Amino acid sequence: LLNMLCDIMADSCTSMVSDLYIYLSIIYLSIILSIYLSIHTVTLHHLKAGGSTFILKSTVAALGRPFCLGMLYDCRRDQLVPGLTLWDHEDLKNNIREKPQNYSDFEIIASESIEDKSQALKVEASLKASFLSGLVEVGGSAKYLNDKKASKDQARVTLQYKATTKFQELSMYHLGRGNVKHPYVFDKGIATHVVTAITYGAQAFFVFxxxxxxxxxxxxxxxxxxxxxxxxxxxxxxxxxxxxxxxKDIANVKEFSCRFHGDFSLQKPPSSFQDAVEVYQNLPTLMGVHGENTVPMRVWLLPLTVLDSTAAHLIRQISIRLVQGVQRVLEDFSELEMRYSDALRTATAHQFPQVGKKLKSFKQMCLLFKLEFQQNLAKKLQSIRGGGEEEAALAEILMKKQSSPFNSENLNVWMDCKEREISILKSFTNMMKNTKIIPSQNGLHEETLSAEHAVCFIFTSLGSAEPYLSALSNYLKVSIKPDDPQDPHAHDVEKEQWYLSKQVFDTLREKKGVSQHRVQDQPSGGF
Known part of the structure; x- marks a missing residue:
């Protein structure tokens, strides 16, 4: 449409020689352009203003943040700017247009992906990037975004309830030329947009x-x-x-647990299936007779440059391709967190502290790397949006992660190895029935002092150093560029595992048989 308008203007300038006609043509096109911008619903528009590009960001999800009409917003950080406004409080309260928007629905969500959760809350790509980097702190029902499965041995289904009640917007009394009461705010440079309209409602997520x-x-x-x-x-x-x-269904649902994330004030959150049914039935009532208990659901933003061309503005947005790259990195870490948490909960990890110690070390290093990744991401997002850097800076962060020892393939191979090690140890301990497993040297001394005969079967390889873990630790201590040569121990993770050595494995099986035979030959006083 913008290209079409430009063509019309060019034709007009050619055909209309008179200055008057040219002037009327420009006014006509300006009116069309204003109508186009007011009704267009696409999230991002690239426009030209005063020779520099700015972005018109039309709507964002509220995500439990305390939006109100006339509030300033900084799209570079995706954060509210409290305290400063363009109008007095009384001016904001008066001349606000309101219309009912009654709607309610429910949806079943069986996926745990960031993408599906974002779609449920109508979070577009740019805001999602800010959330993933930690720039945006969510509240109310949006806390559902942070709710992750604790274990792979866990089935999960979510019920979403959503409702809207009304739509409010500012009028030309506020946005008309010369109606801004505090124009000095434009000079501060701390905001890029102003909230001009809000849809109110509430939603809830029952996570089973x-x-x-x-x-x-x-x-x-x-x-x-x-x-x-x-x-x-x-x-x-x-x-x-x-x-x-x-x-039979009542017996079935008793095995379900429930967690609640909502924009409703409950005396007691539901924890069971029956609790959830009772709360669900009361949700429309909890919003209030006139919707007085509703919260902002969706927010319309107007660039400050529309009101004053000198105001700060959003230079560029982050491409969906890069946002998806960031999303994949963090989803990989979420999957990894489930795996090492499951491994740490096994009896084997408690029986053999050397295994648990390595898992805990691996967990801490992964969490530290993830935190640093998010902090760097947050800095780059603000800089790119403000025009300080190009998108290539974000692409470099992703490339650096992929070329590091913390790339997803190596991390998952190491977890594969630990899970296999735990499985092998569990298999051996199951075969050595009636054998006491002692996790420490001190415990061994105590047991041997109280026994007349003792046969000890010691796993000597569990505490062996793993160069891959050392490579992870070293990487966190120094700053490495994506094209720097990597620690050779960051790869070939499987070659370091003791159970893949045929000699070690054969010795293990042989001594297991010998120890079992000797235990059977001992008098009842031994162990």
Missing amino acids: DRSVSEKEDHQDIQGNLKVMIKKIPGLAIEGEGSLNMED
């Missing part, structure tokens, strides 16, 4: 989890969970407070 045992099929449990959650909007609580369900 169920543990999945080794004997159960994860997909079957997930499917069953989804079927039961879909029934909630149509369920009723009977007079005695019991669910109107078949006995």
Whole structure:
């Protein structure tokens, strides 16, 4: 449409020789352009103003942040600017237009990906980048974005309830030429946009989890969970407070746990399926008769450069391709966090402290790297949006991560090795029945002092140094560029594992058999 307008202007300038006609043509095109900008709903528009490019950001998700009409907003940091306004409080309260916007719906979410959670909350790519970097702190129902599965042995399905009640906007009394009461605010350079309209409502997420045992099929449990959650909007609580369900279904849902993230004030958050049904039924009432308990859901932003061309503005946005790259990095870390948390919870990790110690060290280094990655990301986002750097600066961060020892492939290979090691140790301990496992040298001394005969089977390789862990540690201590040569120990992770040595493994099996034979030959007083 912008190209079409430019063509029209060019034709007009050619055909209309009179200055009057040219002047009227420009006014006509300005009116069309204003209408186009006021009704256009795409999130980002690139316009020219005073020779420099700025971006018109039309709407953003509120995400539990305390927006109000007339509030200033800095899109470079995706943060509110409290305390300063362009109008007096009384001026803001008066002449606000309002219209009802009654709507409600529910949705079932069976995915745990950042992408699907963002879509549920209508978070566009740029705001998502700010959230992933830690620039945006969410509240209310948006805390759902931070709710992650603690274990891979966990089935999860989420029920989302969403409703809107009204739409409010500023009028030309506020936005008209000469109506800004405090124009000096433009000179501060601390904001890029002003809030001109808000949709109010509320939403809630009921997150249901169920543990999945080794004997159960994860997909079957997930499917069953989804079927039961879909029934909630149509369920009723009977007079005695019991669910109107078949006995087998009631027994089934007792295994579900529930966590609640919402924009509603509850006396007690639901923790069970039945609690969730009761809360869900009361959600429309909790918003208030006239919607007085609702919160901002979606916010419309107007660039300050529309009101004053000298105001600070958003120079460029982050491409979706790079946002997706950042998203993949953090999703990989989330998956890794589940894996090492599961490994640390195993009995084997407690029985063999050397294994647990390495896992804890690995966990701490991953968390530290992730934090540094997010901090660097936050700095680059602000700089790029403000025009201080090009997008290539963000691409370099992603490239540096990929070329580091912390690349996803190496991290996951190391976890594969630890999970295999735990599985092998578990297999050996299961075969050596009636054998006491002692985790420390001090514990061994105590046991040998109280026994007449003792046969010790010692796993000597568990405490061996792992060069890959050293490579991770060294990387965190120094600043390395993407094209710098990497520590050779950052690769070939599998070659370092003791159980892949045929000699060690054969010796292990042989001595396991010898120790079992000797234990059987000992009198009952030994162990």
